[in-house]
Amino acid sequence: MNRTEDVLQALDAAEAEMRRRYFDFLRMPSVSAQPDHAADCRRTAEWLVGELREIGFEAAVRETAGHPVVVAKHAGPAGIDAPHLLYYGHYDVQPAEPFELWTSPPFEPTVVEGPHGDRVVARGAVDDKGQVMTWLSAMRAWHQVTGGLPVRVTALIEGEEEVGSPSLDAFLRDNAAELSADIAVVSDTNQWDFATPAITTRLRGMVYAQIDLRAASRDLHSGMYGGAARNPLNLLARILGDLHDDDGRIQIPGFYDGVTPVSNAQAAQWAALGFDEARYLGDVGLSVPAGERGLGALERIWARPTCDVNGMWGGYTGEGSKTVIAGEAHAKLSCRLVGQQDPAKIEEGIRQFVRERLPKDCSAEVRIFASAAPVEVPVENRFIAAAQAVLQDEYGVAPAMIGGGGSIPVVESFKRILNTDALLMGFGLDDDQVHSPNEKFDWRCLTRGARSHARLLGKLAG
Known part of the structure; x- marks a missing residue:
């Protein structure tokens, strides 16, 4: 019974x-x-x-x-x-x-x-x-x-x-x-x-990385060295700015290998849910959709990969001013993966992406803190x-x-x-x-x- x-x-x-x-x-x-x-x-x-x-x-x-x-x-x-x-x-x-x-x-x-x-x-x-x-x-x-x-x-x-x-x-x-x-x-x-x-x-799967970029051997006075010494924060900001093109596509080498398109049947099922993207964004104080152009909201959230900067730091971030050129800069990065994307290939792609943008006298280490397949x-x-x-x-x-x-x-x-x-x-x-x-x-x-x-x-x- x-x-x-x-x-x-x-x-x-x-x-x-x-x-x-x-x-x-x-x-x-x-x-x-x-x-x-x-x-x-x-x-x-x-x-x-x-x-x-x-x-x-x-x-x-x-x-x-x-x-x-x-x-x-x-x-x-x-x-x-x-x-x-x-x-x-x-x-x-x-x-x-x-x-x-x-x-x-x-x-x-x-x-x-x-x-x-x-x-x-x-x-x-x-x-x-x-x-x-x-x-x-x-x-x-x-x-x-x-x-x-x-x-x-x-x-x-x-x-x-x-x-x-x-x-x-x-x-x-x-x-x-x-x-x-x-x-x-x-x-x-x-x-x-x-x-x-x-x-x-x-x-979605995940790769979570930290980028540690180094230039001078110590923090420098921005008056004495500004304009002559490499600023790793400026450099890291430029590298991170290259992650997406104007259409929202991610520029890491091989990033889209294994990304599979959503079937017509799946797309129709999601469309029938009646998702209200304007309300979804409005609830967190936003109004303009981001991400890859030309794709539906649920497809972008559930079936497309992402790459986001989660934090960036270096130099002086306390109260008041301190005119310093940092010796190093850091950022945390998370990628959400879909389909058959291979986390190991994404990790190597991030390393290659950073390495190809490093000038002489600078070094970078990419550390991986989490990795999981979709x-x-x-x-x-x-x-x-x-x-x-x-x-x-x-x-x-x-x-x-x-x-x-x-x-x-x-x-x-x-x-x-x-x-x-x-x-x-x-x-x-x-x-x-x-x-x-x-x-x-x-x-x-x-x-x-x-x-x-x-x-x-x-x-x-x-």
Whole structure:
């Protein structure tokens, strides 16, 4: 007998308890990028182990070369050949700086009123602690009602996603037999809008690089050396200015190798979504589309590669003036990849692009901090079909089948190392201010996400 309706009622009755656990999770400043928060990352992993053990999992903190991961296993129903799901999430969060732009302390969750009712403001509210809480809450409700789970589940929650998951591939390779499953379930993506759920079918890959350019052996007085000595900041600005032509195409050698055109059928499906680019840009104070000319908005966001300068520095940037010609200049660069683009070739292309523009007496180093291939998820399988059905039941409308402009490197790693495809069923919204001050998660998105996961477990058991 399928107990899904009983589980949904239990979930609804437990909202206050769900909020308490969620707030406890958010209060832990598990910032993986900052060494001062290493102990907080470990404490968060240990907290998750306790949560999972309470709902019947065998769970443990497992060591990596960096922050630890949490691995938990649930055998599912006895005597039944149930499907095996690998649930993935991450407990680490982005740095909260600049603190002065937050309307409330970033690690003290605060409830504010939004257009759709309560929303929770905190770092990690949606990315990814809130989304992890959707499926943890669903599993807790199943455990409460039935004493177990209706399928086999392995949970993998890492602590380095926000710094590119540098330890994860090695962990997957070392534990492949233990982690292999029928499908990986990932909630780290968005709905189409507040009323319409979504399943993400493609993600862009990533190359994240830093360029370190050097000229003179030290900083120079701009009066004594200005006009005679090479200024690396001027040079780096010119190099970065060459990245795009007037039509928005990226000039890195071989950059478009492997970029595949969008099919007519895919283009028609996206057009039917009715995306409002003017509103999309207007929400962040912009009005003029950028990027490659002659392409539709969703194609540019989901199916075309990008190259963006994320930061540039050198010389004097403090208060007041200091007339100096810097000895070195630096920039951070991120490329989003699509189709069959090869991250290794993009990395070499960046090096060649910089090298070809270096004059005598200057040197440059290109360091790579993150690299991941793009992903297209097969949609013709029973897990996607089950997710479509349960989202339709929960929301009353069919889910949109969408692309994603961001990167979730683990999805490609699951396929490459574990030979496991992913179901990307997320509950965030475009206005959640992910990675920005005042990150938020609408409470209704969290609770509908939990109900959707509860329905999915029941559907796959059936």
